[in-house]
Amino acid sequence: MKTRLKELRARNGLNQTELAKRAKVSRQTISLIEREEFIPSLLIAVRIARIFNEAIESVFLFEEEEIE
Amino acid sequence: MKFVIYGLLGGIVGFIGMYLMLSVQVEFNFLSIAFPVNVILTSLTVLLLLYVGISIIQMRKKANAAVSRDEEDEREVWLYKKFTDTNMIAIASVIFGIAASAISLITEQDPWLVISSIIVATAAFILSIAVSSVVNLFYPDRELPSISDKDYGKKLLAASDEGERHVMLEGLYRTFNTLNATLIFALFVLIVYSLFSGVSQLFAIFVISAVIIGANAQYFLLIRNRT
Numbered sequence: 596m597k598t599r600l601k602e603l604r605a606r607n608g609l610n611q612t613e614l615a616k617r618a619k620v621s622r623q624t625i626s627l628i629e630r631e632e633f634i635p636s637l638l639i640a641v642r643i644a645r646i647f648n649e650a651i652e653s654v655f656l657f658e659e660e661e662i663e
Numbered sequence: 664m665k666f667v668i669y670g671l672l673g674g675i676v677g678f679i680g681m682y683l684m685l686s687v688q689v690e691f692n693f694l695s696i697a698f699p700v701n702v703i704l705t706s707l708t709v710l711l712l713l714y715v716g717i718s719i720i721q722m723r724k725k726a727n728a729a730v731s732r733d734e735e736d737e738r739e740v741w742l743y744k745k746f747t748d749t750n751m752i753a754i755a756s757v758i759f760g761i762a763a764s765a766i767s768l769i770t771e772q773d774p775w776l777v778i779s780s781i782i783v784a785t786a787a788f789i790l791s792i793a794v795s796s797v798v799n800l801f802y803p804d805r806e807l808p809s810i811s812d813k814d815y816g817k818k819l820l821a822a823s824d825e826g827e828r829h830v831m832l833e834g835l836y837r838t839f840n841t842l843n844a845t846l847i848f849a850l851f852v853l854i855v856y857s858l859f860s861g862v863s864q865l866f867a868i869f870v871i872s873a874v875i876i877g878a879n880a881q882y883f884l885l886i887r888n889r890t
Contacts, residue, residue: 612735622739624826633829 597656697770704763711756718749726800753791760784
């Protein structure tokens, strides 16, 4: 899974700590997701997508073979 | 399965290593070096305690200092790394302190050394608790359990989010495997030592065996019942 989290954070002027507070998770979780070392649960993915006013699939990008 | 293979390999290496070592010097008397080892361990514990104490002060300062938005993430990373490093050193100091106390009591060292070792071990234990409680300073808005709480481990896991649990799981599972292999290796070392030195290590072998069986039974029963 790829993610646009870093790009969206920069666009919205948020640091990891601020995003973590808004998404009600730890900064470590945000960092793990950004480094693509952890796939978040649906609930956290929805929260993050909402913060950026984006659809989930435009924040978290899956390769076709990952979904099949 | 992997840990059993590693354990057996470790055992073979340990067997050869101990065989070579004991064939050179079978009659090793620990009593002759007990005093310097005791002093070194106690001094080392004191040094580690100083590091832990200074780290606690540094973390408190850093956690309370005002930082700009750009520096906020940097501070969080610094605090997290410092906290884990300090915890590791605190645990090492407790173990060194216990080892020093054990040596001084078992080998009947001078009273001043026995008392110093026990005081240092107690201080290490108290400071290790103090380190764990520092984390509440970093996250005042989070309801993290106190180290004195009943079921601290369970409560900490419950208070952690999924990313933190992911990191803990990865670390703990690796550690569990390493510990299994290392304890099996230790068993082989003790068996070989007993055979070649003539000093029975059977009690330690029983204790380690019970720990391995107990820990594995706990793990496998836990995952078995989560069908």
